Amino acid sequence: MNATVEQLAPVEQQATSGWVVAALYQFKEVQDAAALKERLLDLVGSINLCGTLIVADEGINGTVAGDRAAVDAVHQFLLDEGFTSMEYKESYSSEKPFRKMKIKLKKEIVTLGVEVKPRDLVGHYLDPKEWNDLIARDDVILIDTRNDYEYKAGTFKGAIDPKTESFREFPDYVKKELEQHKDKKIAMFCTGGIRCEKSTSLLLQEGFNEVYHLKGGILKYLEETPADQSMWEGECFVFDGRTAVTHGMEEGANIKCHACGWPLLPAEVELPSYEHGVSCVYCIDNTTEKQKEGFRMRQSQILAAKRKRL
Template structure:
């Protein structure tokens, strides 16, 4: 059975967040929607999977909220559910920058449609910035893009501050990210720093890969996605990367040919630094995953979920959780 994956967001002023989260939780469970949905006073953000009809019903449900009206949604397909469970959370931000006073609802850069993106980034006076994390940039990027080298989006403002303090300033800046949300918020911050001509890719890389043919594309490599597919390529089809359960880094086909790679245990990025006790624990977990697959069952205890579970401040995975800090 083919499933639909939807990456969605909108910067919009939301009210009654807890009530919305509770109703959203009930709706998603009723139609077997899985994934993560974040609500904050600045808007909504999430990536979910489900059968096509259920996903369409969810989008209609969200767009029925008077503040939302119309979401930015990128659709793709997956052979199965791309997430093992559902999480609906109320947060301080729908994408965490950690800077107060940044409001894309008030001030942001100019949207650029995918069909116009190539012309923009081919200009000599445009500085092209990738607002994603370093590990995302490593497996795919636009030609001539600058990598801030960040491990998370909270670090982007510090990098941007250094840019504005530099000796020469770019005439124009173009920014992009996976689905459009990070570069939109980053554009708001850049505007606050005093940059006037700021552009960001509408719908992000995902929309570009959907609408621009591979023959005309300036994209190189694959695009990291935060679900079980790990990466997608042109046409938004599943890519060739997997996730290392030992370090959570994307693993390429070449990485898997290394003597340091052990499925479900370690990869060239982490093998030499990993403790043997951890490796043995991951081996046992991998054995359980393999047995579950052989029985045609779904295994929910992979390392990624265990790692996330350690960070939870409250129990009840899959339930609505109110966020008290970010």
């Protein structure tokens, strides 16, 4: 497959008071990913949808948002295309969570950078109740497979942070930090489950004996688990305008620093280091004054464009 191909489709203003947000993925052999991308483009060009869908030879992955009819249309389209075993979760956003609709053609639907077989080598799936029982044990190594900024917003009690900036770094973490624990019970989790499909497959491929992962990811856990029975601490970072969600899939209190992408609690927004779109406590010392001036100019252009649309 060639390098990433990205196409954009226009998205009209949402007419209702809220947006249906659907996160989905399935590992499934796709005979002609480029042709599937074109069929998706034809569909999304005629419905009120925003978000991102990634198509590859190994399947489909993405998050989309729109009105009820639009989300149902894309869901049914994918079912008709043979994606009948999708991991599919819905939530809601009070505001438009994505600027545009994007369809991307890639080599992987989630980029690990190491060839694995997530349809053949599969860890033990656990539902939320089983997950709570497992991670409460002393003989289990609990690993958050997400990136460092996602871990910062929230994680499960006792989870290890691999301190990765991208999923591509996870195989190196396994080699450096986990090789000596092949006889241990390893439990892993991620936002919606897709990264754990590959990380568990990787560990099994490397000879680990007992590998577990949370079916449906954190989003399913927060949807199904009452707060008083939960082992989750903080909020779950999401890759849309909401920044984070919490139990019951309610929008969280974190907001995103648009300069570095890190989630910020309300108290961190009040710090002198925070300037909207320019800096926060995590990035203020990592950019020059010239770069900050560029960020300020960008923010001015964004505000001007918003005023023009009103």
